Amino acid sequence: MxxxxxxxxxxxxxxxxxxxxxxxxxxxxxxxxxxxxxxxxLPSPHFPPRAKRVIFLFMKGGPSHMDTFDYKPQLQKDDGKPLPFEKPRVQFAPTSNLLGSPWKFKRYGESGIAVSELFPHVAECVDDLCIINSLHGTNPAHGGASMKLHTGSDVFVRPSMGSWVTYGLGTENENLPGFITICPTLAHGGTKNWGSAFLPASVAGTPIGNASQPSDQATVKFVENARMSLQAQRMQLDLTQSLNREFLETTGPDSALEARIKSFELAFRMQTEMPEALDLAAETAATHRLYGIDNETTADFGRQCLMARRFVERGVRFVQITHSNTEVQWDQHGNLRKGHSQNAAEVDLPIAGLLKDLKARGLLKDTLLLWGGEFGRTPTCQGAGNDGRDHNPEGFTMWMAGAGVKTGIQYGATDEYGYYATENKVHIHDLHATMLHLLGLDHKRLTYRHAGRDFRLTDVAGNVVHDLFA
CATH class of the missing domain: 1.20.5 (Single alpha-helices involved in coiled-coils or other helix-helix interfaces)
Structure with a gap:
């Protein structure tokens, strides 16, 4: 030695x-x-983008615009009187006389925008909002209107807007899906509202739970494999993928098989990234309070909003959050006072928390927030005790925030009662065209060849609303 x-x-x-x-x-x-x-x-945008990502806050059922962000003094004055003009030719159900809002409005911020007492926390952020009061669609039924909002079509199966965005821009995180939908509803279009249709399957939305279960139970099914180590799974996957690629070489291009190869790889990588992204215990107690997770009323939706922030931080391109209380929703044909009060109480603080958190972290400048439902409500009443409103796609409100949109403004208007969009009307196709433009995508050039024609999110319509841009 x-x-x-x-x-x-x-x-x-x-x-x-x-x-x-x-x-x-x-x-x-x-x-x-x-x-x-x-x-x-990554696919290149058509021009420099203002937004890099989207968070869509979907209020399923149709919030009442004249009870939230579209104050109508004349409606208050004429409460109980007949509507002085014709109702739409196609209505979902009969309604009677005018119904003034049960809630008071107050002006907030430097902009002085009037917001209902239903949303006191969001009202504190009103100077960050770009409120569009002149949305309109074509379908008075939940299923058709929801499909129109999500896919641009209320009669055919088409790719969802999240899928179009992911197809057009790709994802900045190879270990997570590019499009995630948190606690989505399984009703009124269900999976079609986040599906990819004829686009590659790899751009379809990945659901985290669904609306029928609490958000603290929401996860990706089978994301963990307790029976096999990662090393063993990698060896198994390598063999499977080699066979898939060998088969692909013999068959030629096969979009379904190519998507399956990508999905297998993503599923393997998600095992390490997804549990960490969903671990809200890593957040501080102050952050939990900001989102209302420490409160029974706001905890469920607060968790969804915090998940959304954690996902966009990790490069997820499009995140949808759905508020769909299975007992109440926003669909108050009756019990308007109770239902809207409960719904707003569940989402108001978490949404304001998300806005403030994104802004504090510097994420709001290139993250587009979009809030709204599939349609609004009628200013005429419905149900026992004059305590309900019917579906109304003729005029309603949605708002945007972040990503280069104007702040502290109300764009467009409905008539003095809130029935029809009348000034600077914005169709659902226009909304989609505007969202894509903010992301650097020309809605007329973002197309996909299928069944002998070029398809796009906006079909053969849609105009970018440049007046919304800062």
Whole structure:
């Protein structure tokens, strides 16, 4: 046995330590170049974008615009009187006389915009909002209107807007889906509202739970494999993928198989990333309070909003949050006072918390928030005790925030009672065109060839509302 001093050992193996250091540096460069390669592989926007990502706050059932963000003094004055003009030719159900809002409005912020007492916390953020009071659609039924909002079509199965956005821009995180929908409703179009239809399956929305279960139970099914180690799964997947690619070489292009190959890889990588993204315990107690997670009323939706922030931080391109209380929803044909009060109490604080948190973290400047439902409500009453409103796609309100839209404004208007959009009307197709423009996408150029024609989110319509841009 030779005597080898520590000094001699270090001197003779110095080159080895240098090799280790060099290997580490090269590995870092390789990871950096891979990241750069992944970024360069992303589809290019058509022009410089204002927004990089979208969070869609979907209020299923149709919030009443004249009870929330579209104050109508004349409606208050004429409460109980007949509507002085014709109702739409197509209505969902009969209604009677005018019904003034049961809630008081107050002006907030430097903009002085009037907001209902239903939303005191969001009202504090009104100077960050771009409120569109002149939305209109074509369908008075939940299913058709919801499909129109989500896909641009109320009669055919078409790709959802989240799928179009992900198809057009790709994802900045290869370990998470590009499009995630949190606690989505399974009714009124269900999976079609976040599906990819004829677009590649890889851009379909990935559901985290559904509306029938509490958000603290929402997760991705089978994201963890307790029976097999990651190493063993990797070996299994490598074999499967080699067979898939060999088959692909013999068959030629096969979008379904190519999407399956991508989905297998994503599913494997999600095992490490998704549980961490869903772990809200990593957030501070102050953050939990900000989103209302410490309160029984706001906890469920607050968790969804906090999940959304954590996902967009990690590069998810499109995140949808659905408020769909299975007992109440926003669909108050009766019990308007009770139902809207309960719904607003559940979402008001969490939405304001999300706005404030995104702004504090510097994310609001390139994250587009979109709030609204599939339609609004009628100013005429319905139900026992004059305590309900019917569906109304003729005129309603949605709002945007962040990502280069004007702040502290109300755009467009409905008539003095809130029945019809009358000034600077914005159709659902216009809303989609405007959202895509903010993301750097020309809605007329974002097309996909299928069944012999080029399809797009806005079909053959849609105009960008440039007046909404700062």
């Amino acid at each position: 030779s005597n080898l001093s520590r000094r001699h050992l270090l001197r003779t193996t110095a080159a080895g330590f240098g090799s280790l250091a060099l290997a580490s540096l090269l590995a870092d460069e390789t990871r950096a170049s891979n990241t750069t390669a992944r970024q360069s592989d």
